[in-house]
Amino acid sequence: MTAAIAAEGLRKRYGEIQAVDGVSLEVEAGEFFGVLGPNGAGKTTTLEILEGLRRPDAGSAEIFGLSPWPRNPALLPRIGVQLQASAFFERLTAGEQIVTFGSLYGVSSAQAVAMLDRVGLAEFAGTRAEKLSGGQAQRLSIACALVHDPELLFLDEPTTGLDPQARRNLWDLLREINAEGRTVVLTTHYLDEAEILCDRVAVMDHGRILKTDPPATLIRELDAPTRLTVESGALTAEHARELLAATGTEAEVQDDGVSLAIATRTPGPVLTLLAEQDALRGLEVRGATLEDVFLQLTGREYRE
Ligand code: ATP
Numbered sequence: 001m002t003a004a005i006a007a008e009g010l011r012k013r014y015g016e017i018q019a020v021d022g023v024s025l026e027v028e029a030g031e032f033f034g035v036l037g038p039n040g041a042g043k044t045t046t047l048e049i050l051e052g053l054r055r056p057d058a059g060s061a062e063i064f065g066l067s068p069w070p071r072n073p074a075l076l077p078r079i080g081v082q083l084q085a086s087a088f089f090e091r092l093t094a095g096e097q098i099v100t101f102g103s104l105y106g107v108s109s110a111q112a113v114a115m116l117d118r119v120g121l122a123e124f125a126g127t128r129a130e131k132l133s134g135g136q137a138q139r140l141s142i143a144c145a146l147v148h149d150p151e152l153l154f155l156d157e158p159t160t161g162l163d164p165q166a167r168r169n170l171w172d173l174l175r176e177i178n179a180e181g182r183t184v185v186l187t188t189h190y191l192d193e194a195e196i197l198c199d200r201v202a203v204m205d206h207g208r209i210l211k212t213d214p215p216a217t218l219i220r221e222l223d224a225p226t227r228l229t230v231e232s233g234a235l236t237a238e239h240a241r242e243l244l245a246a247t248g249t250e251a252e253v254q255d256d257g258v259s260l261a262i263a264t265r266t267p268g269p270v271l272t273l274l275a276e277q278d279a280l281r282g283l284e285v286r287g288a289t290l291e292d293v294f295l296q297l298t299g300r301e302y303r304e
Contacts, residue, residue, distance in 0.1 A: 028183075194215060195289065205297075224292050234281060240260065
């Protein structure tokens with residue numbers, strides 16, 4: 001089976017800045033693939049090369065086995081590119097926007113308007129695009145990218161700037177779109193988003209992909225300790241250390257005056273001990289996250 005995307009050694013320089021510095025990736029048809037990285041990592045430039053909007057300085061890209069550059073008319077109906085909300089036509093309603101986008105691909109007005117329903121915007125068909133909320137505008141831009149029923153959808157930071165509820169609603173929509181069998185490639189600088197949505201994630205920084213794997217694999221490979229925190233007060237750090245040492249449980253204990261935090265690879269005995277000491281108030285248990293993966297890969301904190 002031909003991969004949806006196969007890219008090898010992509011490079012792109014803007015003046016002094018090496019925005020993309022040797023990116024290779026392969027995305028299978030039907031995958032939900034994430035490109036994760038902080039601002040300026042080179043995510044957008046990588047996507048623009050794959051979409052056929054930019055020519056790489058070096059390297060090759062194939063979408064469904066075809067080169068996206070120079071602009072390939074055979075590919076255009078098969079891919080959907082989410083435009084930034086600011087790219088809507090001025091003064092048109094949501095309904096008029098989607099009909100106009102659809103007409104570019106020969107899609108009937110009825111089919112185009114039906115797409116508004118698909119993204120939960122039917123009741124806003126008569127609303128001017130600039131009057132939509134951030135989340136609604138993102139839905140409209142996704143609807144415009146889907147209007148011609150593409151197999152592969154590119155989304156560039158679709159949830160940036162949305163409130164938590166709107167982000168979650170959009171996640172549900174993106175999952176549905178992927179469940180329909182479409183390949184979805186998403187860039188994000190939200191670690192939680194990549195972890196929740198993506199089958200595989202390419203962690204990117206300074207124009208390079210540091211690692212590509214399912215989020216769970218990236219996290220598991222870290223073999224990071226589990227972190228248990230409870231409210232300070234019931235048990236001092238010193239006493240906790242003594243009790244843990246007495247049972248031969250390896251753990252690091254810290255108390256910042258608000259929380260008692262215990263990092264350990266054997267959380268079972270630690271939980272038992274906290275329960276015995278009646279010190280479970282405010283208990284939180286946290287495993288490693290993609291944030292820890294980034295820290296390990298780059299040696300520095302993930303800057304958002
Ligand atoms: P963000 O999350 O901020 O969108 P990104 O990971 O998508 O970042 P890019 O937009 O690809 O990263 O940018 C990579 C680097 O290239 C950045 O340093 C950026 O300033 C620079 N850059 C991007 N586009 C251009 C351009 N058209 N001209 C010059 N420099 C650019």
